Amino acid sequence: MVVLNALFGPDSRGGAIMSQAHRFTGPRILSCFLLACMVALSVGCAGPRKSVPEVNAAELPDDAFQMYLARVDLVTVDEAFRAMLILADGECTAKTFDERSAALEAKGISRKQWNLKPDNVIDCGSVAFMICRICQIKGGVDMHLIGSWGLGDRRYAMRELVYREMLEDAVDYQYMTGARLMGLLAKADQEMARKNLYPNQGIDLSDETDRDEKGNLIVPKTGEQKSP
């Protein structure tokens, strides 16, 4: 409202323009519209999270932070960046938003052009792009031709994850909730383990690994059964 009043209020230049309607020609209408769009884009569509969490996430260790994410209603940019570093490296050693942002940009996981503020709520598209980079998901033709150089990068990453059933079908500018982010992290972790992107023991319970020749379930022996 403050912006609109400054632009089109009675004492503003926009208001002076609007008052002389007979001089409101087509180019002036177009220029005002473009100015309004630029203002809206510059301030971003997302804002700070209105709810106040019960705990300060910055003070939590990584495992407790993941539990916190499952409970929080909306995820801020700073929290999402920390979650991405935990997913990518197994832990987050950066303590501030600037360090996390620099670490992600250095790895090509996030982009500086997004101009994300740490206290604003993050959108699904940005998270989807980072997940695709961490899990080395290349995507399809659109992601390669158009999304690779910035135009629609987050949108096509979102569509790719929806196609892989890692995310529910939604728009890329939708806010990311904590529960949804945890679900996405779980699926991303499975994808990383499948691709052996981090060392793991391969603990599994499936038809391929836990059945004998007759198809019976193989139950590992416990300590009592092992000792004579």
Next chain:
Amino acid sequence: MNPNRILSAVTLVLGCTVAAMAEEPASKPSGETLRYEVVQVEGKVRVGPETDEALNTNAPGWFSPKVGDRLGGGIQIRVPLRSKIKLVAMPADPPTVLLIESASTISISELAYKDGAAKSRIKLGYGAIRAGVSEGATRSDMEIEAPSATLSKRGTDIFRFEYHDGRFMMSLTEQGRGMLQAIQNQSGYQNGQLSRFVTAGQFVTQQLIRAIDNVQFDRQINVNDQFGLSGNDKLFTLINDHGLGFLLPAGLKPINMIDGNRNGDQPLGDQENLGNQNNNNQNNLISPLVRPTPFVPGGDFGIGQGRLPIFRDTLQKRLNSGSEMGGLFFKKNQGTR
């Protein structure tokens, strides 16, 4: 010694022995003796009291499980990213194995032998859990409860239950045995629960459970092939033969084969003889065109039957005169096709 006394003594001893055996079955230990032993673990898994809802797992009572540790009821297991834990029931009767996947939180509220069964009640806060139960001397009574759904197994091995953000998926592997009962908690419907059975190679989600109820109504009706329709399909197209109803004056209803004319003097059509047109019946398919009702030429936005007049220039003349229409549709006094 009197043989009768010897025989009675032996009988008495045998009877006492049998009675003693019946009181305590040897294969079913009583009380809380059922445990889950850790056979594989990786990452930063933390185990603590079930009632502790604090985020920080460094508080007293929390520990990191190792291979060989035995876990009982009343505990909470938090498995973060890049972590997993595999548990086996001990004693292995029935043989049971569980795998808690990464980014999961579960609690084991009850773990005991009760009423001749190995009873386990597990609550899945979020994440995914896999389990397999083989046949044993003791029956297995396992339930896994999530905030919006409950899984109850029926002699099953290798099933998976995943819950995230209000959405769940329960599945049984291709070689799975037995079946699962998926119970979705839903208020206002059948005592607040929807239930489905899942067999080997199947899965069910919160959407599928509801879709299974509605899929019986999801079928194609070829509304363009009015000559090939029969029964209820034909009735459907006849009732919805045009989309002009909203153009009619207020208070008037669209005319169709079933509804008859506005005066109500025409009986309801027989579904089996909808194609029959006798001398006394008027062709109601073209009734909006011949009756004195406003007719808007243009696209028919109903089923799409439309009108295909042979001679466009004579169309208005025919309408004005009220004579029968030509074309590809039913004519007056036409028999059944």
